[in-house]
Amino acid sequence: MASTPDHADAPGDGAAPAERLPVTQRAIDHIKGMIADGLLQPGDRLPTERDLAAELGASRSSMREAIRALTTLGVLEARHGAGVYVTPLRPGDLLETFSVLAEISQGETLIEVLQVRRMLEPAATALAAARADDAQLRRLAGILERIGTGESEGETVAADLSFHQAIVEITGNATLVAVNDGLSSRTFNARVWHGHREAGLSARLREDHERIYQALHDRDPDAARAAATTHVMEVERWLRGHLGSSQRD
Amino acid sequence: MASTPDHADAPGDGAAPAERLPVTQRAIDHIKGMIADGLLQPGDRLPTERDLAAELGASRSSMREAIRALTTLGVLEARHGAGVYVTPLRPGDLLETFSVLAEISQGETLIEVLQVRRMLEPAATALAAARADDAQLRRLAGILERIGTGESEGETVAADLSFHQAIVEITGNATLVAVNDGLSSRTFNARVWHGHREAGLSARLREDHERIYQALHDRDPDAARAAATTHVMEVERWLRGHLGSSQRD
DNA sequence: GCGTAGAAGTGGTCGGACCAATCGGGCGGC
DNA sequence: GCCGCCCGATTGGTCCGACCACTTCTACGC
Numbered sequence: 055m056a057s058t059p060d061h062a063d064a065p066g067d068g069a070a071p072a073e074r075l076p077v078t079q080r081a082i083d084h085i086k087g088m089i090a091d092g093l094l095q096p097g098d099r100l101p102t103e104r105d106l107a108a109e110l111g112a113s114r115s116s117m118r119e120a121i122r123a124l125t126t127l128g129v130l131e132a133r134h135g136a137g138v139y140v141t142p143l144r145p146g147d148l149l150e151t152f153s154v155l156a157e158i159s160q161g162e163t164l165i166e167v168l169q170v171r172r173m174l175e176p177a178a179t180a181l182a183a184a185r186a187d188d189a190q191l192r193r194l195a196g197i198l199e200r201i202g203t204g205e206s207e208g209e210t211v212a213a214d215l216s217f218h219q220a221i222v223e224i225t226g227n228a229t230l231v232a233v234n235d236g237l238s239s240r241t242f243n244a245r246v247w248h249g250h251r252e253a254g255l256s257a258r259l260r261e262d263h264e265r266i267y268q269a270l271h272d273r274d275p276d277a278a279r280a281a282a283t284t285h286v287m288e289v290e291r292w293l294r295g296h297l298g299s300s301q302r303d
Numbered sequence: 304m305a306s307t308p309d310h311a312d313a314p315g316d317g318a319a320p321a322e323r324l325p326v327t328q329r330a331i332d333h334i335k336g337m338i339a340d341g342l343l344q345p346g347d348r349l350p351t352e353r354d355l356a357a358e359l360g361a362s363r364s365s366m367r368e369a370i371r372a373l374t375t376l377g378v379l380e381a382r383h384g385a386g387v388y389v390t391p392l393r394p395g396d397l398l399e400t401f402s403v404l405a406e407i408s409q410g411e412t413l414i415e416v417l418q419v420r421r422m423l424e425p426a427a428t429a430l431a432a433a434r435a436d437d438a439q440l441r442r443l444a445g446i447l448e449r450i451g452t453g454e455s456e457g458e459t460v461a462a463d464l465s466f467h468q469a470i471v472e473i474t475g476n477a478t479l480v481a482v483n484d485g486l487s488s489r490t491f492n493a494r495v496w497h498g499h500r501e502a503g504l505s506a507r508l509r510e511d512h513e514r515i516y517q518a519l520h521d522r523d524p525d526a527a528r529a530a531a532t533t534h535v536m537e538v539e540r541w542l543r544g545h546l547g548s549s550q551r552d
Numbered sequence: 553g554c555g556t557a558g559a560a561g562t563g564g565t566c567g568g569a570c571c572a573a574t575c576g577g578g579c580g581g582c
Numbered sequence: 583g584c585c586g587c588c589c590g591a592t593t594g595g596t597c598c599g600a601c602c603a604c605t606t607c608t609a610c611g612c
Contacts, residue, residue: 122371384572384575385592
């Protein structure tokens with residue numbers, strides 16, 4: 055944890071212990087601190103870059119880099135001509151960055167990602183099975199129909215992603231949605247479907263999804279957990295068989 | 304996915320791609336693309352900021368902001384005087400940013416975070432129970448002794464974090480370690496211990512950890528899963544009882 | 553009263569300058 | 583000939599001041 059060194063910066067503590075941190079880093083900590091201390095609440099507007107820079111004795115360039123860093127993290131949002139604002143700080147915003155992981159990772163890391171999903175998805179699916187209402191189930195059924203049916207592999211991949219996302223959303227846990235999102239990648243999903251199609255195993259993948267839906271429809275958490283586990287393991291099985299073969303071109 | 308706007312759509316106006324994106328964003332995409340395409344591999348050194356800026360027709364300021372963004376994401380690493388390098392792209396690096404979540408989130412989001420941990424930790428602990436070797440168990444035992452014994456609450460909190468981290472590390476899954484790390488916060492942990500001590504429930508927390516250790520020692524995954532679940536739920540129980548009361552110090 | 557044009561405010565970009573840390577090569581001492 | 587120190591070139595870090603692009607608010611005219 056703690057990208058920033060813990061300096062017990064007690065409020066009012068004046069004995070400046072020779073902060074040798076880079077200016078930009080100090081600016082980042084300063085703003086982060088204002089949020090953590092409640093001085094800045096979600097939706098609040100920050101002072102202008104020029105004012106903030108003056109306040110910290112830093113240049114506007116450094117302050118801009120600090121703001122850019124926090125913008126990247128999803129903590130701040132800059133609106134051209136209007137000002138800089140604190141985001142709602144919802145998990146989804148903060149974890150957007152998270153997506154780089156699934157986007158960039160390769161090889162062994164993909165296996166690790168799948169192992170984490172194997173822990174999360176079964177639990178999430180079981181929870182969803184206990185909570186799903188009729189409208190949500192109808193929506194799921196609609197998405198399921200688009201999986202593995204049409205000729206377009208792209209639509210199947212998109213529907214697949216939507217399917218799992220919709221299930222996780224049923225849990226009502228935005229943090230879970232964000233984490234799960236970060237562990238899923240469109241390009242990886244596409245590779246899985248393409249590989250299965252080539253091996254004549256598309257049907258197997260579709261059946262996985264049907265079983266998951268059925269379990270949710272039956273409000274059967276145990277069945278849901280099992281179906282989700284089976285599905286993730288199927289993907290993992292495929293990945294282990296294809297590691298290293300289709301990595302680089 | 305979706306940190307980058309899809310330029311694939313744009314139905315009507317097919318002609319000009321019209322890259323209207325902000326300069327800095329274009330620079331970010333450029334570098335990210337070079338990594339995704341394998342032009343830049345982990346450990347590689349990037350051209351100098353000045354060269355990169357010239358290459359893209361951008362100013363050095365904008366290029367620096369782009370580099371700052373990717374540095375924040377854990378993709379790049381800048382070494383003063385030496386150059387900018389691509390990180391090993393290990394999950395731990397990429398998820399460092401992740402820690403802002405537990406660091407900043409409050410109220411309801413904390414509950415959500417705990418629910419995610421309730422999915423991950425039992426599974427991770429069960430896996431660890433099946434894999435732990437003697438040396439790892441001895442190390443765990445050593446950490447366990449520091450939990451809830453001495454007078455220093457700070458040491459207990461630190462040991463608590465180490466304990467769970469060590470267990471997750473036994474799984475050998477770096478991605479899992481990183482995710483779990485991001486969901487844990489020292490300040491939150493401190494609040495939990497402080498609250499329990501005030502209520503005279505420190506012993507209960509310590510017993511939780513002892514049960515987890517015992518299960519690992521017995522190489523009993525089921526018991527480990529149960530013990531971990533119980534522990535997370537205990538924390539969740541406490542949090543629900545204290546939401547809104549003791550936010551800030 | 554309403555819409556519009558203009559002014560002020562604010563983030564976005566630029567170019568150049570200088571500081572500070574690093575690295576490499578050359579010079580001198582052993 | 584080898585080792586070590588020092589100096590200069592390279593490169594990231596910071597600062598400044600200017601201008602552009604977008605938003606917002608205001609005052610003007612209809």
